[in-house]
Amino acid sequence: MNKPATNLSRRKFLITSTAISGGFALGLQIPGTSAQQEGQGNNINIWVEIHADDAVTIKYARTEMGQGSLTSAPQLVADELDADWNQVTIEYVDVNEHIRNDRQWGAMVTVGSQTIRLSQDYLRRAGASARAMLVAAAAQAWDVPAEEIAVANGTISHEASGHRSGFGAMAELAATMPVPETVNLKDPADWHIIGQPFPRVDIPASVDGSQVYGIDAELPGMVYAAVAQCPVFGGTVRSFDASRARDRRGIIDIFGIDDGLALVVVADNWWRAKQALDEISIDWDTKGNENVSNESIKAFFQKNLDAPDGAPMPNNAGDADAAIAEADQVIEADYYTPYLSHSPMEPMGATVHIQEDRVDVWTSTQAPVASLTSVAEALGIPEEDVYLHRVQAGGGFGRRGGSTDYSRQAALVAQAMPLGTPVKLLWTREEDMQHDFYRPLAMYRIKAGLDADGYIKGWRARVASGSILNQMRGVPLSNGFDGISCEGFTRLPYQIEDQFQDFRQCATHVPLGFWRTVGWSQTPFAREQFIDELAAAAGEDPYYFRLKHMAEDELSRHILEKVAEAIGWDEAPPKGHFRGIATTEPYGSFTAAVVELSVNDAGVINIHRVIQGIDPGHVVNPDNVKAQLEGATVWAISAAMWGEITIEEGRVQESNFHNYRLMRLAEMPVMETVLAPTGGFWGGVGEPGQAPILPALCNAIYAATGTRVRSLPLQHHGFTLA
Amino acid sequence: MELHVNNSTYEVDVEPEMPLLWVIRDILNLKGTKFACGIAQCGACTVHIDGEPVRSCSYPVFAAEGKLITTIEGLSADASHPVQQAWIKHQVPQCGYCQSGQIMAAVSLLNKKPRPTDADINAAMTNICRCGTYKRIRDAIHDVAGSNAEFYQA
Known part of the structure; x- marks a missing residue:
């Protein structure tokens, strides 16, 4: 191969030189x-x-x-x-x-x-x-x-x-x-x-292509690993037939790692490794989870929604049942949010280079120490001997935060190779989508009373969800309560004297993880739609109904007023356009949104405007905050319209972007961001923007169609996006 | 076989069906072109072949033989291409991983339609950005079209 000397890229130089000099920050x-x-x-x-x-x-x-x-x-x-x-x-x-x-x-x-x-x-x-x-x-x-x-x-x-x-x-x-x-x-x-x-x-x-991600590490003498894990979570390799794969060009070795949790093909080129992997027939021991389906999971969650006792939330006060019993009207509704995949654009992977006295690691990670530790543990060596090189992550969204599965795998493969052989392990998109740590599936039931003046009297809520902390990290839940699953309920911005809310953990074999905006990515779908349902029952405007219940919550009121002002809530929208509004309090910030849309008879949603407002206390870089709100809106609309990871026969049905749809440019609505910092506190920015979008969108759909969508995604209700 | 990439010629010994993406990334070591889906859904691997945008993850290398292949590294020597400059001006990228492909798709659009309408942009820019930078991609393309008429002479 004839490679011109001038073709040596800056990236190559940086990586090579850090590898030689001992690996310091980029x-x-x-x-x-x-x-x-x-x-x-x-x-x-x-x-x-x-x-x-x-x-x-x-x-x-x-x-x-x-x-x-x-x-x-x-x-x-x-x-x-x-x-x-x-x-x-x-x-x-x-x-x-x-x-x-x-x-x-x-x-x-x-x-x-x-x-x-x-x-x-x-x-x-x-x-x-x-x-x-x-x-x-x-x-x-x-x-x-x-x-x-x-x-x-x-x-x-x-x-x-x-x-x-x-x-x-x-x-x-x-x-x-x-x-x-x-x-x-x-x-x-x-x-x-x-x-x-x-x-x-x-x-x-x-x-200009010079940004270095984990996937871009390249070292002399490197070999490449493709990996297959059991489609049914937790399953292991019972046996495999690699007779057709072994003789393919470039194949170096084929073996199982981690007691059969994964089968690996090592080759002189990643594509060759992956092609060979596709040629191997694997007999998996599915460990008894091969009959789990979305329906069985939903039935299990439904039982937990109906069960009498749950772990009470810390903000319970007064006597919710008595207040509801005295109310003029009682409203009750159940909501469902599915499992979701992170799907960052850069697939999972890591490069590990084991030498006599040190181990070097390149991987895109949100948790560099945990990634380093995972390699040290996999190899049984002190953390001090592991050098993890810092690179940009090609998206994270939580996938690269709490889990270190892929860096551990790369370490185990490198350990199986002759000492000094650098190994780059890379997952396919399919492997990523089917072996994620998913946003938990959850069900919510909310019941509340309204008095004759249209005030909420008594509020009950049940959250039935998996617990990320407990199931992913093994953190024991105190009295069975998981605050992360109940974000959005543990501090209502609405002043309701009598409230009782509780949580029931529903653990399945599906791995759970922190997904952008975590509990706040799904609880507002229930809470903020239910507030709209109450407003409708009271015959009141959903914006003013919220405001009148927020007398003591100045900051929630402030951001809600800002977005209402930005859209001109008091003036009627153009003919055929309808609006939905929602407010949330995620990650120390206050975010609110208005979505204006029209829906035609065929269920085609045309989003005309999105107003997304945030009060993060202080704004450090305003243009970046706007970018985060824009991105979070896209993220939320993708989830709302199409997002669902489906389990059948114990395994994930979706495999790539053709059946796990993400929003594209043509579907991007006109959006305006409102930065309304009030000072005096420091809130987050990367995740909060998503929280109010989903309920604001669904509230607008209700305003336009009279259809109250209580389960996601919208595509299952006959809606498409223009 | 012989490949012409970014004004250089390379002799490579690979299977003819190997996707161009993997030849570019792992044989030629040009890492700016990205792998993300492997099935031509997302466009992170977009390169130009004779000026046309191609999703290189699903394009066998033999089909590129004798043609002019341009990757993000070949767009300009110093990030001076108007589209690259507009991407910086509008602060388009977030994680950046899909942006090589987005930029290659945008350059191809502008080469063909120096003043694209929103509908043109919608039709040409089908690459997935998980960070959701679409608003800024659209703004940046319009900006290039408006301020670089002399660069883009149809």
């Missing part, structure tokens, strides 16, 4: 800044490194997978540092270094919309602390009082003496200054980097 250069000079940096603290040429390196511990915090989290540090953003370079924290240093960078996981809301305090303090040390250094160098020194846009100055300096000249001295015991954080009015719509630092690499 530096991301912000365009327009001078290149970082190796070896000249001074670590002011674990988050900030300042170089002689004034360049500032800010460390980033979490993962970038499209949510944008690779840019927004460092904005928090840079603002308190009073850095010049154009001189800032962002660098991933090395996971091995993290483990060897008492995990000093704190949480590395990118889950629960938590990067900003749960790290903002220590990141801002790191910036302020580094700034104070630079000031102390300048005060010593210039022999002036520290209080008289100003810092702005990367320049330290003392007005009276006329001294001025960049950060670089003070960095070495600053690194020797005592770390301040306390620092004052800025008043939000003084922020100049927080709140700015700076371009995301990772985007340039995503437009």
Whole structure:
């Protein structure tokens, strides 16, 4: 093969060089800044490194997978540092270094919309602390009082003496200054980097093919593994016939791993491995789950919906039954939400390279420490000997957060190869869709009374769902209660004196996982539609019916008013258009939405407008927040229209994007985002946008058609999307 | 067989039925073209063959022999192509994984229709983006069409 020398890509160089030098973080250069000079940096603290040429390196511990915090989290540090953003370079924290240093960078996981809301305090303090040390250094160098020194846009100055300096000249001295015991954080009015719509630092690499994902690792002498797991979850290989596969070109080995949980073909090329795998007939031991079906699962859940006792929610108050008994009207409804697959665009996979004294891992992960640990455990070696290289994840949405199945598999395959052989293990789309950790199936029953004035009197709710924490992580439930499954019910924004809600866990053999927006991806479908059902029964406008029950919840009211204002709720929509509204309180934020649509006689839904509003307290990067709301809307509409993972004969029926439909560009509605931060708190952004979309859409369908959709997806009710 | 990729010529020894995607990614080591579905549903693997967008995961390499293959790496040497620049300006990508394919599909559309209507965009841009960047993809394409008339002379 004749390969031109000029064809060596930047990515190849980075990966090869990190593999040789011991594997450290991938530096991301912000365009327009001078290149970082190796070896000249001074670590002011674990988050900030300042170089002689004034360049500032800010460390980033979490993962970038499209949510944008690779840019927004460092904005928090840079603002308190009073850095010049154009001189800032962002660098991933090395996971091995993290483990060897008492995990000093704190949480590395990118889950629960938590990067900003749960790290903002220590990141801002790191910036302020580094700034104070630079000031102390300048005060010593210039022999002036520290209080008289100003810092702005990367320049330290003392007005009276006329001294001025960049950060670089003070960095070495600053690194020797005592770390301040306390620092004052800025008043939000003084922020100049927080709140700015700076371009995301990772985007340039995503437009020229140079962005590195887990799947892109390439090492000399690498072999490739394709993997098959039992279609019935938990099943194992009883026997297999590989007679036709073994002689195919490039096949190196065929064997089972993990006590038969997976069969693996190793070849000199992944496509060859996968083709050979397709030629193998496998006899699976399905462990007794081969008769489980959607119908059997639904019947099991229905029993749990009807069962008398559940684990009570912490917010129960008063006497719901007595209040309902006295009500003028009683409304009751059941709702159903199916299993769903994450289906990030990058399939699951990992590359593992075992050498005498170290193991290197490349994988797209939302939980770098857990991924590293999974490899260490699979190989029975200390975590300190494993080096996990940071890469962008080709979508995560929860799939790469709590589960480390694929990195473990890659480690086991590498272990079976001659020492020093790098192995890239990659799943097909089909393997991913049929061996996901699914969004739980859940059923909800809500019952409430209305008095003569149209106020809710008495509220009962039952949540019947699997428990992700218990079934995936083995976390015991306290008194049988699972808060994650009940998100949306455990704090109602509506003031109802008498309420009783409870939970029943329904465990099946289907693996469960955290799926973007988790409990909040499904509970609002029930809660916010039921509020609409109550409003309809009371003969009231669904927006004002909500408002009148929110007297004590100023923030929920605020975001609801903002979206209603944005659509012009009080003015009638165009003829033939109908609106639905909903409000939610996910991940410390407040989100509300209005969907305006029309539905024709054939059930074709034409979404004309979506208004999506968020109050996350503080907005760090407004353009990125808008992007997250846009994406979350697409995510929610895909789930609403087509989303369902179906179990028959114990196995998932859907296999790829032809039968697990996702929204495409032509179906994208006109959407407007409303950022309405009220300050004073820090809420999440990546997930909350989805929560109100589903119920707002279904409420609009009800307004348009009179059909109340209580089970998903909409395609089963004869609806299609224009 | 001989393949012409991004103005370079490569001699490869592979099965004729191997999908072009895997030749590009694992033999030529051009990793910008992505694998996502393997059945030509999502378009993450889109490349140009003689200027036409092709889903390379389902395109046997033998069919590309003697033709001009362009991957995302061959679009420009320095991300200067107007579509790449518009993608940055509109901050289109989120995770970015599908965007090589989206960009290749958009370039092909604009090459044929320098001023595409929304209907043209709907018809041509059928690639899946799980992050949901569709609004910005549409905005970016319209922006290119509006501001790069001289680049896209029909």
